[in-house]
Amino acid sequence: MEHQVAKALKSLAETGADLYFMAGNRDFLVGEDYCRRAGLVPITEPFRLDDNLLTAVLMHGDTLCTDDHAYQRFRRKVRNPDWQRRVLSRPLWWRRILAGLARSISRRQNRNKPDSIMDVNADAVTETFVRHDVQWLIHGHTHRPAIHELEVDGKSCRRVVLGDWHDDHGSAVRIVNGQVELLRLERNTQSRINLIPLTPDL
Numbered sequence: 001m002e003h004q005v006a007k008a009l010k011s012l013a014e015t016g017a018d019l020y021f022m023a024g025n026r027d028f029l030v031g032e033d034y035c036r037r038a039g040l041v042p043i044t045e046p047f048r049l050d051d052n053l054l055t056a057v058l059m060h061g062d063t064l065c066t067d068d069h070a071y072q073r074f075r076r077k078v079r080n081p082d083w084q085r086r087v088l089s090r091p092l093w094w095r096r097i098l099a100g101l102a103r104s105i106s107r108r109q110n111r112n113k114p115d116s117i118m119d120v121n122a123d124a125v126t127e128t129f130v131r132h133d134v135q136w137l138i139h140g141h142t143h144r145p146a147i148h149e150l151e152v153d154g155k156s157c158r159r160v161v162l163g164d165w166h167d168d169h170g171s172a173v174r175i176v177n178g179q180v181e182l183l184r185l186e187r188n189t190q191s192r193i194n195l196i197p198l199t200p201d202l
Contacts, residue, residue: 006038013039022047024060025141026103028078029088029095048132053178057132061139061161064120064128070109071118118142120159125150129157136160136180138173145171147182 013019021040023030035042047058062075077083087095110118119142128137129152138160145163149156160182163171170185 006034009038009040020047022058022060025062025075026099029084031088046128046132048134051178054136054175054180055134056136056138056175057128057134059128059137059139061120061141064124064139065118065141066121066124067117067119068113119144125159126152129155138162138180140171145182145184147180 009019019038019040020043021030021035021038022043022045030042032042034040043058045059045063049056049058062071065071087098090098120139125137134157135155136158140162142161143164144161146161148159148161150159151157158180160173160180162173162182163184165171168187172183172185174181174183
């Protein structure tokens with residue numbers, strides 16, 4: 001499957017589309033070789049997006065969930081380069097088993113956690129806006145699609161949260177001429193993608 005995905009992404013990149021990849025909490029072992037084969041440009045978070053009409057910071061979003069101490073300990077471990085080198089030196093079958101176990105443990109642990117712990121921390125969000133001096137923060141991870149309005153140091157700011165991806169639908173943000181729109185992507189019976197606005201342009 002990963003070869004089919006890489007081939008499809010490479011074909012898209014060859015049409016002239018610019019494709020960027022930011023690692024999340026399940027694909028942090030994707031390396032430069034895969035990005036090269038898929039035509040992806042790897043970027044690290046926080047990634048600042050600047051144009052004449054909009055300033056934004058792009059993040060996966062898990063670092064904003066500072067109240068989930070167990071997850072933050074796990075994140076520090078698996079993002080450690082030494083740990084990653086050890087894992088990547090193992091056979092592919094072993095890594096697939098490890099990934100399956102990690103997903104299973106994560107689902108079981110998350111069922112017992114209060115929603116408030118797994119959501120973003122308000123102070124972490126404010127600190128991100130202040131540190132990067134932007135109007136917009138765009139992230140995923142919490143899978144609660146919405147556009148939140150808030151005021152930071154007297155400035156109007158907005159936080160955009162992307163939804164999860166499933167077999168029949170996904171989530172995206174469209175930015176055109178400084179306008180930001182949160183979209184639900186739905187696959188219809190003809191395998192075409194329908195773009196459904198979840199919020200009006202802001």
